[in-house]
Amino acid sequence: MTGQGILDLLEAYHGEVDGEPVQITDTDLIEQIRASGHMKATIIRVSAKIQLERNKTRDRREMMTPIQRRRDMAREAIVENLLEKTDIHHIHSVLALCGLPYKRTPDEQMHYIREYGKSSLVVQAGFLKHPDSGKIFAQGLPYGPKARLLLLHICTRAMRQQSPVVDLENSLSAFIESMGVHKCGGKRGSFKQFKEQINRLAACRMQIGLWNGSRSVTINTQPISRLDLWLPQNPDQKMLWNSSVTLSHDFYESLQQHALPVDIRALSALSHSAKQMDILLWLSYRLKELKKPYFLTWDLMKEQFCHSPERRMILFQNQFREDIRDIEEIFDKRLPLELSDKGLTLKPCDPEGLFVPPEKHLPK
DSSP states (O other): OOHHHHHHHTOOEEEEETTEEEEEOOHHHHHHHHTOGGGHHHHHHHHHHHHHHHHHHHHHHHTSOHHHHHHHHHHHHHHHSOOOGGGEEEEEHHHHHSOOOSSOOOTTOOEEEEEETTEEEEEEOOEEEOTTTOOEEEOOOOOHHHHHHHHHHHHHHHHHHTSSEEEOOSBHHHHHHTTTOOOOOSTTSHHHHHHHHHHHHHHOEEEEEEEOSSOEEEEEEOSEEEEEOOOOSSTTSBOSSOOEEEEOHHHHHHHHHSEEEEEHHHHHHTTTOHHHHHHHHHHHHHHTTOOSOEEEEHHHHHHHHOSOTTSOHHHHHHHHHHHHHHHHHHTTTOOSEEEOSSEEEEOOOOGGGOSSOOGGGSOO
């Protein structure tokens, strides 16, 4: 940009909203005004209103925590913008209904079992070859939000590429940021956490169980059959060769039949909480084809979303209500559900208005 161009961008524009002066400071609005020609007065009036609303939003978000700010930004994106094809991600429906552990499990725990209705999931920890020493070393069970985001990202890539071989970006930082997570290094940084979960997912084996009332299918699989990936110590360092993840044939075939579409804008806003991610995935599955109200007792909800059976019911209920409030905030309190002293009622809704539409309503 020339020196004159910089001076033009710094030019101050002022408008009025309800008689109050507003200085227009955002670069995109200034550029629109500069390019408006004989419509400049009209564009200034419109830009002043936009600037005022942006200023109010920024002031409001300054008072929020980072997690609250992320939810608010997701709400704005979902309410004000149409669902784009790139917003739609996929995950295996059994992984959506039978989620991984919320938190790190004890090192000696080598398997994990979850069941929901006609679906079941068994995860067994495995081993990997160390990239430095070449020796085999044990991996724990995958867990938490990072493992869920990785599975979502890998399943989505496989569905989009229509291939079990998923190509990854040439730096781990781009891989992380592509999932809407800010990268950071250090002992507790997201970079180290993602490396750990990639290893755990690559080493584990899964049994995915499906039952239709008269026939059952059990898929014994290692979702990631090959991990061709060298992970550098620095999150900005390039990987040393082409990096890819190969899904096992059985898992890939099952994914194509049982892929659940989800809105990544909403799910990324909940990336701090594995439980809230699981609730949203579960709602995505339950609401997409609901024809009449569906009631679930608190006992059933606790069995599904409480990984600590000894936890008191009243504590679970209070926390679950908070989780639902957080999720509803993203959708501007428009979710078709109702909580009562007896449990949760899901209500039918217009498929066009669903936060995760059925496949026939997805963008082409």
